[in-house]
Amino acid sequence: MGDKIILEDKFQKRIDAGEKIEPKDWMPEKYRKTHIRQISQHAHSEIVGMLPEGNWITRAPSLRRKVGLLAKVQDEAGHGLYLYSAAETLGISRDQLFDQLHTGKAKYSSIFNYPTLSWADIGAIGWLVDGAAIINQVMLTRTSFGPYARAMVRICKEESFHQRQGYEIMLGLANGTPEQKEMAQDALNRFWWPSLMMFGPRDEDSPNTEQSVKWKIKRKTNDELRQQFIDITVPQAEYIGLTIPDPDLKWNEERGHYDFGEIDWDEFWTVVKGNGPCNKERLQARIDAWDEGSWVRDAAMSYAEKQANQIGKEKLAS
Ligand code: FAQ
Numbered sequence: 001m002g003d004k005i006i007l008e009d010k011f012q013k014r015i016d017a018g019e020k021i022e023p024k025d026w027m028p029e030k031y032r033k034t035h036i037r038q039i040s041q042h043a044h045s046e047i048v049g050m051l052p053e054g055n056w057i058t059r060a061p062s063l064r065r066k067v068g069l070l071a072k073v074q075d076e077a078g079h080g081l082y083l084y085s086a087a088e089t090l091g092i093s094r095d096q097l098f099d100q101l102h103t104g105k106a107k108y109s110s111i112f113n114y115p116t117l118s119w120a121d122i123g124a125i126g127w128l129v130d131g132a133a134i135i136n137q138v139m140l141t142r143t144s145f146g147p148y149a150r151a152m153v154r155i156c157k158e159e160s161f162h163q164r165q166g167y168e169i170m171l172g173l174a175n176g177t178p179e180q181k182e183m184a185q186d187a188l189n190r191f192w193w194p195s196l197m198m199f200g201p202r203d204e205d206s207p208n209t210e211q212s213v214k215w216k217i218k219r220k221t222n223d224e225l226r227q228q229f230i231d232i233t234v235p236q237a238e239y240i241g242l243t244i245p246d247p248d249l250k251w252n253e254e255r256g257h258y259d260f261g262e263i264d265w266d267e268f269w270t271v272v273k274g275n276g277p278c279n280k281e282r283l284q285a286r287i288d289a290w291d292e293g294s295w296v297r298d299a300a301m302s303y304a305e306k307q308a309n310q311i312g313k314e315k316l317a318s
Helices: 002-016 031-046 050-054 064-086 096-100 120-141 146-174 178-197 209-214 220-239 265-276 278-290 296-316
Strands: 249-253 257-259
Touching: 002 120, 031 050, 031 064, 031 096, 031 278, 050 064, 050 120, 050 278, 064 096, 064 146, 120 146, 120 220, 120 257, 146 178, 178 209, 178 220, 178 265, 220 257, 265 278, 278 296
Parallel strands: none
Antiparallel strands: 249 257
C-alpha cells in the first residue's frame, strides 16, 4: 500500500513537470482505464463518423466536391486506425475494442447519431463538427499520454482541411440561390446544438473532468472548450450571412465572450444512452461491416500462417 502511494506521488510529479507518460511507464490503473475509455471512444467516433458523410459520396454535386469528400472520409478511417493503435499500447486488443463498440459498452460521439438530410449537411459537418473536433483536439496534442498526444498532431492538420472544405461548401451555398441559402441555414439550424453537445456535459455534471485535468489528460474543461468554439464560430456564421439558431446569443463585453442559450441536456443524454435518431442504424452498420469483413480477416490470418509454416520448413531444411 505504501509503495503504491509513493508510485502515485512520483507519477503526479512527472505529470506536474510536464513529462509525457509512455506505454511501458508505471501508471495508476485508473489513468490507464481512463485513456482506454477516451481514446477508444474517440477512435469509434472517427469510424462511425464516416457513415453520415459516406451517405453523400455518390450524390456530391460535382467531381471536385466528390474528391474532397472521399479524401475526408478516408482521413477519418486513418484517424480511427492511429487511435486504435494508441489504445492498444495500453494492453487492450483491437478485437476487444470492437467488441465493446458492437455490444454497446463503449460510447462514441453523440453527434454522429443525427441524419444527413441534404448536401448542406456535409458543409455543416465539416464546418461545425470538424471545427468543434479541432478545438478539442488541439488541446489533446498536449495531453500527458505520449502516443495519444503524437497521434493528435497529424490528426489536427487533417481536421483543419476538413473544416475548410465544410466552410467552403457553406460559403458557396450561402451565396447561391435563395433555395441553396435556405438549405445551408436549415443545416446550421439542425447541427448547431448537437455540435455544442460534442464537448460533453457541463463541468458540474462531468464526473471525469476533475481527475482528467489533474492528470493533464484534459488541458481544458468541457465548458471552456465549448465557449471557445462559440466565440470562434459566431463571426464565421455572420461572415457568410447565416443566423445561429439561438435567440439568447449575445456578445458580453464584460466577459469578453458570447453568452448563449440553454442546451437541451435531456436530448444529449437520450442520444448518449442509445436512443437518438440514428443510434440503432449506425451501430448495425458497424456490426454488418465487421461480419461482412470476416472473410478478409480469415484470409489474412490463413496467409500469415502459411508464410510462417513455409519459413519454418525452410529453416528445418537448411
Ligand atoms: N457523446 O465526464 P465527461 C471526431 C460521455 S470528433 C457521447 O465529461 P470526458 C472527428 C463520456 O464518455 C468526436 N458521449 O467525460 C470527426 C462519459 O461517459 P462514461 C470525438 C459523451 O471523457 C469529425 C460521460 O458522458 N472526439 O470524431 C459525450 O471527461 C467529423 C460523462 O462525460 C473525441 O472523442 C458525447 N459528445 O469528456 C469524425 C475527443 N460527451 O464513459 C468524422 C476525445 C461526454 O464515463 C466526421 N474525447 N460523453 O460512461 C474527449 O475529449 C472527452 O472524452 C469528452 C468528454 C470531452 C468528449
